Amino acid sequence: MYLYMIAHSLKVSPEQFSTAMQSDAVPELAKAMSSGTTPAKCLKSWNPIPYGQTDTFFCLWEANSTSDIETTLGPDMLEMMTCEPVQVDEIDWADVAQAAK
Secondary structure, three states: OEEEEEEEEEOOOHHHHHHHHOOOHHHHHHHHHHHOOOOOEEEEEEOOHHHOOOOEEEEEEEEOOHHHHHHHHHHHHHHHEOOOOEEEOOOOHHHHHHHOO
C-alpha cells in the first residue's frame, strides 16, 4: 500500500458539501474503510471549511493505486470534489529528532 495526499477542490457549495459529510452514508463509509472492505482507506482528513477556507478539503489515503481511491469515494463524492492524489512518503519528525541524538 502507498500513501497519497489529496487537496480536494470542491465542485459544490461548502454548505452542500458539509451537509453531505453529515449524512448517514459517511459513517457507513468509515466503517467499510476501517474493516478493510474498500479498496482504499482514508486515514485522516482535515476540514478547513469552518475556518473560512471554503474551497478545499484535505485527506491522507492508503491505497495500491489512485483508481482505488476513486472507487472508494464513489461517483456521488466525486461529483462534489476533485480527486488528484499525490503519492507521498511520511516523515515522522519525532523519529528524526530521536535519531539525531
